[in-house]
Amino acid sequence: MPKNLMIRPELERASGRIEFTPIPVNQYNRPLEVESNRRGPDALLRIYRDMAIIRSFESMLNEVKLNGKFHGVEYSHRGPAHLSIGQEAAAVGQAFLLGVEDHIYGSHRSHGEILAKGLSAIERLEDDALMEIMEGYFGGECLRVVEKDATGAVKDLAIDYLIYGALAEIFGREAGFNRGLGGSMHAFFPPFGIYPNNAIVGGSADIAVGAALFKHVNRRPGIVIVNIGDASAGCGPVWEALCFATMDQFKRLWDEAHRGGLPLIVNFVNNFYGMGGQPVGETMGFGMLARLGAGLNADQMHAERVDGFNVMAVIDAFERKKAVLERGDGPVLLDTVTYRFSGHSPSDASSYRDKTEIEAWKQVDPIVTYADELVQAGLAGRQQVRELVSAAEALVAKAYLKAIDLQISPRADLKKTGCLLERVMFSGRKIEAMAPGIPETLMERRENPRVRQLAGRSRSAFDGKGQRLPKGRCVGLRDALFEAILDRFYTDPTLIAYGEENRDWGGAFAVYRGLTEALPYHRLFNSPISEGAIVGTSVGYALEGGRPLVELMYCDFMGRAGDEVFNQLSKWQAMSGGLLRMPVVLRVSVGSKYGAQHSQDWSSMCAHVPGLKVVYPATPYDAKGLMCSALTGSDPVVFFESQRIYDMPEEFAPGGVPEGYYEVPIGEPDFKKRGKDLTILTAGATLYRALEAALELEGKYGVDCEVIDARSIVPFNYGPVLESIGRTHKVLLTSDACERGSFLQTMAARIALLGFDLLDAPPVVVGARNWITPADEVEDAFFPFPQDMLDAVHEHILPLRGYSVRRACDRSELMRRDVLGV
Numbered sequence: 001m002p003k004n005l006m007i008r009p010e011l012e013r014a015s016g017r018i019e020f021t022p023i024p025v026n027q028y029n030r031p032l033e034v035e036s037n038r039r040g041p042d043a044l045l046r047i048y049r050d051m052a053i054i055r056s057f058e059s060m061l062n063e064v065k066l067n068g069k070f071h072g073v074e075y076s077h078r079g080p081a082h083l084s085i086g087q088e089a090a091a092v093g094q095a096f097l098l099g100v101e102d103h104i105y106g107s108h109r110s111h112g113e114i115l116a117k118g119l120s121a122i123e124r125l126e127d128d129a130l131m132e133i134m135e136g137y138f139g140g141e142c143l144r145v146v147e148k149d150a151t152g153a154v155k156d157l158a159i160d161y162l163i164y165g166a167l168a169e170i171f172g173r174e175a176g177f178n179r180g181l182g183g184s185m186h187a188f189f190p191p192f193g194i195y196p197n198n199a200i201v202g203g204s205a206d207i208a209v210g211a212a213l214f215k216h217v218n219r220r221p222g223i224v225i226v227n228i229g230d231a232s233a234g235c236g237p238v239w240e241a242l243c244f245a246t247m248d249q250f251k252r253l254w255d256e257a258h259r260g261g262l263p264l265i266v267n268f269v270n271n272f273y274g275m276g277g278q279p280v281g282e283t284m285g286f287g288m289l290a291r292l293g294a295g296l297n298a299d300q301m302h303a304e305r306v307d308g309f310n311v312m313a314v315i316d317a318f319e320r321k322k323a324v325l326e327r328g329d330g331p332v333l334l335d336t337v338t339y340r341f342s343g344h345s346p347s348d349a350s351s352y353r354d355k356t357e358i359e360a361w362k363q364v365d366p367i368v369t370y371a372d373e374l375v376q377a378g379l380a381g382r383q384q385v386r387e388l389v390s391a392a393e394a395l396v397a398k399a400y401l402k403a404i405d406l407q408i409s410p411r412a413d414l415k416k417t418g419c420l421l422e423r424v425m426f427s428g429r430k431i432e433a434m435a436p437g438i439p440e441t442l443m444e445r446r447e448n449p450r451v452r453q454l455a456g457r458s459r460s461a462f463d464g465k466g467q468r469l470p471k472g473r474c475v476g477l478r479d480a481l482f483e484a485i486l487d488r489f490y491t492d493p494t495l496i497a498y499g500e501e502n503r504d505w506g507g508a509f510a511v512y513r514g515l516t517e518a519l520p521y522h523r524l525f526n527s528p529i530s531e532g533a534i535v536g537t538s539v540g541y542a543l544e545g546g547r548p549l550v551e552l553m554y555c556d557f558m559g560r561a562g563d564e565v566f567n568q569l570s571k572w573q574a575m576s577g578g579l580l581r582m583p584v585v586l587r588v589s590v591g592s593k594y595g596a597q598h599s600q601d602w603s604s605m606c607a608h609v610p611g612l613k614v615v616y617p618a619t620p621y622d623a624k625g626l627m628c629s630a631l632t633g634s635d636p637v638v639f640f641e642s643q644r645i646y647d648m649p650e651e652f653a654p655g656g657v658p659e660g661y662y663e664v665p666i667g668e669p670d671f672k673k674r675g676k677d678l679t680i681l682t683a684g685a686t687l688y689r690a691l692e693a694a695l696e697l698e699g700k701y702g703v704d705c706e707v708i709d710a711r712s713i714v715p716f717n718y719g720p721v722l723e724s725i726g727r728t729h730k731v732l733l734t735s736d737a738c739e740r741g742s743f744l745q746t747m748a749a750r751i752a753l754l755g756f757d758l759l760d761a762p763p764v765v766v767g768a769r770n771w772i773t774p775a776d777e778v779e780d781a782f783f784p785f786p787q788d789m790l791d792a793v794h795e796h797i798l799p800l801r802g803y804s805v806r807r808a809c810d811r812s813e814l815m816r817r818d819v820l821g822v
C-alpha cells in the first residue's frame with residue numbers, strides 16, 4: 001500500500017486490451033558444427049560423457065531396484081529412487097554454463113541434475129579448489145573412501161568423489177553427501193552449487209525464490225535455478241512462489257542499488273506426467289506449460305518452451321536466460337520438454353501410458369541422437385563414443401561396490417546416545433550477524449520516532465511507589481518485541497523482515513511501527529497473501545546464509561503454510577547432515593476475538609514436528625529476551641504471540657524491560673509467583689488468568705500457588721517444574737490451546753512419568769474446549785478462565801473447602817465429552 005502508487009480511476013476504468021507477446025516454442029536451430037566452433041570440440045564430447053555417466057548411474061539404480069543386484073552383485077535398496085532415464089540432456093544442458101555460484105534446487109527426481117551440475121563444477125574448478133572442497137567437506141570423510149584407489153588427475157578423483165558421494169547418500173551411508181540423512185530425494189552438495197532437492201512436489205519452488213531473494217538483497221553473485229516437474233504447476237505453493245517472485249516492487253519500489261528482478265529461473269522439467277496423471281489433456285488446462293508465464297507479469301516471465309531432448313537447445317536457452325537475469329530483468333520461466341523412459345519409480349508398470357508412446361520417445365533418445373550428430377559432424381568416431389560409455393559404466397560400477405559395502409561405507413549408528421541425528425536436529429549456534437558488513441538503515445537508531453516515543457514511557461507496569469500505571473504509559477509487549485527486532489536490524493546486515501502488511505501498515509498488530517522509517521524496502525517489505533511462500537522463501541533465504549524474520553498474521557493461517565513449516569523449515573538442518581543452518585524466526589500471532597478461523601492456538605502442532613523450536617512468551621521482558629535469543633540463534637523458532645496481551649506492560653521483572661539488548665534462554669521456564677501448595681504451569685497468555693486463579697485459591701481457600709510460565713515449549717527444561725512439584729506435590733497445567741492433543745498433555749504425561757513419586761494427584765490440564773472458537777462475547781465458555789481452573793483443582797487435585805463447582809468437569813463429564821469427540 002505505498003502512498004506514492006496512486007490507483008487512478010480514469011486509468012483503471014479505461015477500455016483497452018491486454019496485449020500478449022508470442023511465447024517462443026522450440027525455436028533453437030543451429031548446426032552442431034557451429035556449436036563446435038562456439039564451445040570447442042572437447043566440450044561437445046564432455047557433454048556426451050556427462051549424459052552417459054548419468055544414464056549409467058540411473059540404469060544401475062534401476063537394476064538394483066528391479067532385480068536386487070547390479071553386475072551380479074546383490075544389494076537391496078529399500079529407499080526410493082525416482083529415475084530420470086531419458087531426461088539427461090535437460091540436466092546436462094542446464095548445468096553446462098553454470099558456475100558454482102549458480103545454485104540449483106530440485107525435486108524428488110534430481111539425481112541427474114546433481115551429477116550434471118557436479119560434473120560441470122569439476123570441469124570449471126581448479127585442482128586446488130577441488131581438493132580443498134573435498135578435504136574440507138565433513139572432514140574429508142567421503143574423500144577418504146574414494147582416494148584410496150585414486151589413479152592420478154584431481155578431476156578424475158573429483159568425479160569418483162561426486163558419483164560415490166551421491167550414491168552413498170542415496171544408500172543412506174554416513175560418508176554420503178548429507179551423511180545419509182537426506183537420501184535419494186534430498187541429496188545435495190552446496191560446494192558445487194547443488195542445493196536441496198525436495199520430496200514434496202513443488203516444494204523447492206518457494207525455497208528457490210527465497211534463495212534468489214538472498215542473492216538479490218545481499219548482492220551475491222550467481223543465479224538460482226529451480227527444477228520442478230510439470231505436474232507441480234498445479235501446486236498452490238508453486239503459484240505462490242511465482243507470485244512472490246514476480247512482485248512489481250522489485251522493479252518499481254526498491255532503491256536503485258537493489259532495483260531489478262530476482263535472479264531466478266523457474267525451470268519446469270516437463271516430462272508430461274505426474275506419477276500417472278497427465279497435466280496436458282487431463283489434470284490441467286494450460287496445453288503448453290510455457291503459457292503460464294503470460295499471466296504472471298508484463299514480461300510474461302520471458303517464458304519459453306525448450307526442446308530438452310536437444311542438449312544444445314538447452315544450453316542455448318540457459319545462456320540467453322542467464323543474460324536476462326544478469327541485466328536485472330528476471331525472473332524467467334522455462335518449459336523444458338523431456339520424457340522419462342523409466343517409470344515414476346522402478347516398480348511402476350507404466351499402466352498409464354502406451355508402450356508405443358514410450359517407444360516413440362526412445363526413437364529420439366537424446367543420448368543416441370546426440371552421438372549420431374557428433375559422428376555425423378565428424379566430431380567423434382563410433383569407437384570413441386563406445387569408449388565414453390564404457391568409461392562411464394566403469395565409474396559407476398566402482399562407486400557401487402564401495403557404496404554397498406558396510407565396511408567401507410557404514411551407516412551412522414543412530415542408537416547410541418548423542419548420535420549423529422541427535423546432534424544435527426538443531427545447530428544451536430550463537431551468531432550476531434550472519435555475514436560481515438554494515439547493516440543498511442535509513443536513520444540513526446535514536447532518531448527513530450518510536451524509539452523516541454518509548455523513551456517517554458515507563459519500562460515497568462508500576463511507578464516508583466508500586467502503583468499500577470495506565471497501560472498507555474508503559475512499554476508493552478509489542479514495544480518490547482519492536483525493540484529487540486530494531487536492535488537486530490542494526491546488527492545483522494542480512495536480517496530482513498516480510499509478511500503481510502509488514503511495511504506501511506506497521507505489521508498487522510503494530511509490532512513494526514517505526515521500522516518502515518528505519519529500513520529500506522529490501523529489508524522490510526510486504527509480501528503477497530502467500531503464507532506458504534512467506535515461510536518457504538524464508539527457508540531458502542536462510543539456506544543461503546541469511547537471517548529472515550517472517551510473520552503469519554494469524555496462527556490459523558499456518559494451515560496455508562503447512563508444508564513449509566512442517567516439512568521444510570523443520571527438517572533441512574537434519575536432512576543436510578548438519579551442514580545447513582536455519583536461522584528463521586517465524587512470528588505467529590494467536591487471536592481470540594475473530595471467531596473460529598482466527599482464534600486457535602496451534603503451538604502443539606509445531607511442537608509435535610521435530611526440528612522446530614517453539615516459544616510462547618507472555619510478558620514484555622520475556623518476549624524481548626526470547627526474541628533477542630531467537631534472532632541470534634541458528635535454529636528455526638516459531639514465535640507465538642498472543643494478541644490478547646500485546647499491550648501488556650511488564651509486571652514481573654524488577655526494573656521492568658531493560659532498554660538494551662539481553663537474552664532470555666530458549667527452553668527455560670520461569671517462576672512468576674512462588675508458593676508451596678500447588679504448582680500451576682502455563683503456556684502463553686493464560687498466565688494472567690492463572691495468576692487470578694491463584695489469588696482466589698489463596699484468598700478464599702488458603703491454597704498457596706506457585707505459578708510457572710513455560711515461556712518455551714520446545715526445547716523445555718522440566719527441572720524447575722519438578723523441583724516445584726517436589727514441594728507442592730500437585731500440578732495444574734493451562735493454556736489456550738484446545739485441550740485434546742495440546743502440548744500441555746505431553747507435558748502432563750512427562751511430569752507424571754518423571755515425577756510420579758512426587759505427586760499426590762494426577763497432573764491436570766485445563767485447556768480450551770474441543771470446539772470451534774465461539775464469539776468473543778461468550779469466550780469464557782471456551783477458553784480457560786480462573787473459574788475453570790478452580791473447578792479442575794477441586795474435582796481432580798484438591799477438594800476446596802466449601803467450594804461448589806461452577807461447571808461440571810468431573811470424570812464422568814470428561815468421559816461424556818470424549819465419547820462425543822467434543
Ligand SMILES: Cc1ncc(C[n+]2csc(CCOP(=O)(O)OP(=O)(O)O)c2C)c(N)n1
Nearest residue numbers: 109199200201229230231232271273274275
Ligand atoms: C505434495 C505432494 N503430493 C504428492 C506427492 C506424491 N508424488 C511424488 S512425485 C509425484 C508426481 C510429480 O510429478 P512432476 O511434478 O511432474 O515431477 P516428475 O515426477 O514428473 O519428475 C507425486 C504425485 C508428493 N511427493 N508431494
Ligand SMILES: [Mg+2]
Nearest residue numbers: 229230273274
Ligand atoms: Mg512430470
